[in-house]
Amino acid sequence: MSRYAVNSLLYRLKKDRAFRERFLAEPASALAGLDLTEAERTAFLARDMKQINALGGYLHLVMSVPGLAAHVSHPERD
């Protein structure tokens, strides 16, 4: 597991629109050549932000990548 590889990929997905669009269109190709473990690659291909967070992805990134963010809501009693 590489905290750096997971988070630099999340950061790029958040900040680099062209890369994000490429990932959304051709995920396996976009991830090719990146230094990810099989578990990390599988989690990204599945867009499984919960698993990406469990593998070391920083919470604020997994909650804010446009179009891929983990949405968690907690409606309170009014």
Place this chain on the structure above:
Amino acid sequence: MGRIVFAGAMSHVLDPDYYQEVCGLSGRRKVEACMTEIRAMGERLLARRPDALVVIADDHLNAFSFNAVPALCVRIGRHVDRMVQEEAEAFDRALEGLPERYAVHEDLANRILEDGMTAGFDLALSWEAPVDHAFLSPVMTLHGMQPVIPLVPIWVNCFVAPQPTPARCFAFGRHLARVVAGGPWDVGIIATGGLSHFPELSLPRVGESDTIFDRKLLHWLEKGEHEPLQALTVGELDKAGEHEFLNWMALIGAVTPAPADVRYFGELGRINLAAVEWRLA
């Protein structure tokens, strides 16, 4: 001789739409109540006509990527821009519609940086880092429609382990107080973030704010009991979702032993909202 003329700390996603989306109407009402108190704090801040506003906050992996993550960083230069995020999600949307550029109080920022280096604080510096919601949401809520006081943004690494310790942040706050006392400026100082949310930065634990821990912190602040705060560990803060209290620790160091008034505390599972103002001599 300069003075700290205002000190306050507050939550930093001040966006009713966001809280309505993630917490329902109750969330909207609570953040609006919190914002009402912060606006009143802003009136007191502006009435004291400070020359500069030091803003101690954290980066949410926006300004600093993984090429470098400074423990403590002072923003120097003449201007600072707000972070721009295309297709913003969640808390990033709190920035939308805010002005793009803000004046930096260059002389005070340079004093904090240069005197810090000679006083034993190996501070990072940045001419370019933009500021995200952690800085601008409170700054704009405090100011309302009034012109924004020249800022000195200071980042504390609250999230990327290993973080600076609470005691170290407090000591850095003592340095801020010495710089202000040695200069000619009247200075406001705010710390942002919190209170408890996102324990252990774990997605399954989003929604588990730690109200007991928050009440303990607020009790110490109201009493001006700052020794137990300095004994806290980064691990304790992480477990209780109090990561951003490191920002508050720097402010507390700057104003110790002043007691504080809790202007607002509102419980939400998502995050406990707070606004606190210190009673300065």
